[in-house]
Amino acid sequence: MTPKVRFAPSPTGRIHIGNARTALMNWLFAKHRGGTFVLRFDDTDQERSREEYAVSIEADLHWLGIHPDEVARQSQRFALYGAAADRLKALGRLYPCYETEDELDRRRKRQAARGLPPVYDRAALALTSDEIAALEGEGRKPHWRFKLDHRVVAWRDLVRGECHVDCASLSDPVLVRADGTYLYTLPSVVDDVDMAMTHIIRGEDHVTNTAVQIQLFELLGTVVPQFAHHNLLTNASGEGLSKRMGHLSLTSLREEGLEAMAAASLAVLVGSSEAVRPVASLEALAPLVDLSRLSRAPARFDEAELHHLNARLLHDAGFASVQARLQALGVAADEPFWLAVRGNLETLKDALIWWQVVHGPQAPVASDVAWLASAAALLPQEPWDQATWGAWTAAIKAETGHSGRNLFMPLRLALTGHEHGPELKALLPLIGRERAVRRLSGETA
Ligand code: GLU
Numbered sequence: 001m002t003p004k005v006r007f008a009p010s011p012t013g014r015i016h017i018g019n020a021r022t023a024l025m026n027w028l029f030a031k032h033r034g035g036t037f038v039l040r041f042d043d044t045d046q047e048r049s050r051e052e053y054a055v056s057i058e059a060d061l062h063w064l065g066i067h068p069d070e071v072a073r074q075s076q077r078f079a080l081y082g083a084a085a086d087r088l089k090a091l092g093r094l095y096p097c098y099e100t101e102d103e104l105d106r107r108r109k110r111q112a113a114r115g116l117p118p119v120y121d122r123a124a125l126a127l128t129s130d131e132i133a134a135l136e137g138e139g140r141k142p143h144w145r146f147k148l149d150h151r152v153v154a155w156r157d158l159v160r161g162e163c164h165v166d167c168a169s170l171s172d173p174v175l176v177r178a179d180g181t182y183l184y185t186l187p188s189v190v191d192d193v194d195m196a197m198t199h200i201i202r203g204e205d206h207v208t209n210t211a212v213q214i215q216l217f218e219l220l221g222t223v224v225p226q227f228a229h230h231n232l233l234t235n236a237s238g239e240g241l242s243k244r245m246g247h248l249s250l251t252s253l254r255e256e257g258l259e260a261m262a263a264a265s266l267a268v269l270v271g272s273s274e275a276v277r278p279v280a281s282l283e284a285l286a287p288l289v290d291l292s293r294l295s296r297a298p299a300r301f302d303e304a305e306l307h308h309l310n311a312r313l314l315h316d317a318g319f320a321s322v323q324a325r326l327q328a329l330g331v332a333a334d335e336p337f338w339l340a341v342r343g344n345l346e347t348l349k350d351a352l353i354w355w356q357v358v359h360g361p362q363a364p365v366a367s368d369v370a371w372l373a374s375a376a377a378l379l380p381q382e383p384w385d386q387a388t389w390g391a392w393t394a395a396i397k398a399e400t401g402h403s404g405r406n407l408f409m410p411l412r413l414a415l416t417g418h419e420h421g422p423e424l425k426a427l428l429p430l431i432g433r434e435r436a437v438r439r440l441s442g443e444t445a
Helices: 017-032 051-064 076-092 103-114 129-137 185-194 206-222 249-257 260-269 283-288 304-316 321-326 335-345 348-359 367-376 387-402 404-418 424-431 433-440
Strands: 004-007 036-041 069-071 094-097 142-144 152-157 163-164 175-177 199-203 226-230
Touching: 004 017, 004 199, 017 036, 017 051, 017 199, 017 260, 017 283, 036 051, 036 076, 051 249, 051 260, 076 094, 076 142, 076 175, 076 185, 076 206, 076 260, 076 433, 094 175, 094 304, 103 226, 103 404, 142 206, 152 226, 163 206, 175 185, 185 206, 199 206, 206 226, 249 260, 260 283, 260 304, 321 335, 321 348, 335 348, 335 424, 348 424, 367 387, 367 404, 367 433, 387 424, 404 424, 404 433
Parallel strands: 004 036, 036 069, 199 226
Antiparallel strands: 094 142, 142 175, 152 163
16 A cells, blocks of 8 residues: 655644654655655644744755645635534534533532543533523533544554553543634544545654544544554653744754754654664665654654764765755855865854865964974975875974974964864865965965
């Protein structure tokens, strides 16, 4: 069966690295099997949903390399949900309830006092038509509950294995609010049926919704999709990630200039059976996803690890994979420049520092003027290559007696303005003789 999956964020905030985990699990699962990926905005909450968030979520997914085959919005599909609600009403499975929050609260407290679980007692099912008329006469509007079948619902979760829930222990869930708006459950199942989703891959915070949804699938659809509930990410101190942790949003990671594949590698591999490591492409990441071997425990997302992966990815990155982005940063690099500097980058924009070092202008660094002048006098004529540095410094050593740090540090400082950096045998030919002479002579160059 070719999979069809969906990533279904509500556009009420920016998505974070934990949401990226869900999106990537879906994308990699589907694409590895020639399947289809739908981005579905769960935007039935029209108060809280914002177009700007929908736009940023799509941009974030594109950044990760996820290009949905289809984009759908629940706000354009209300007619389907209305039809499904009517169908459930006709089946006697969606019933009107008139209790206020206060009344329900008092009832739960009474249950608790008697040691009973806080399960809705279905009092509304016993209302006579006169009682209903009286309640409506008071101006009350009903909310609508799904009448669960009181039986055990079982499914084989692709992550968690055999799961079962006794629906007799659950309250009949509210599907439609008194103001006619839908809670998440009904639109989600209606769309999954209508779009013929084969797999529902999502965070384990949705395990508790699954039994109810399976009952709805059985009533509204023909097949029940397969479920996979992956473990969630926490931050480094073990707290669940939330939309309020803005610095972990994909948008801010992107704006920080991090590599999308560093974020993707960590989001997917942490808490999996694979070692966390930098993976250069989604194609290479896809075969590493094995839902059945994901950890059941929450996985810790560590920003320091993300930066570490980022640097490791850059250190191995081929020139072609970064050329366009370097151009966009204003670095008109060629391959020798890239190969010289990549090992010193933490983020790609650090390339600007070394671009400036190679092309100037650079202010002089105060040091031993006479010694630098004698070093400058020993510079060979061009053309230069990677052997030039060794030949030149050997000549300086022979002439001036400086060696080791006393030889290399003043040269590095005068030539680059930095105490550390890429190997000078690679940088020197890029800096070129004219600029090197001027820098060694204490000029801005
Ligand atoms: N909008 C829901 C969420 O973001 C979707 C859950 C699901 O995948 O069914 O949590």
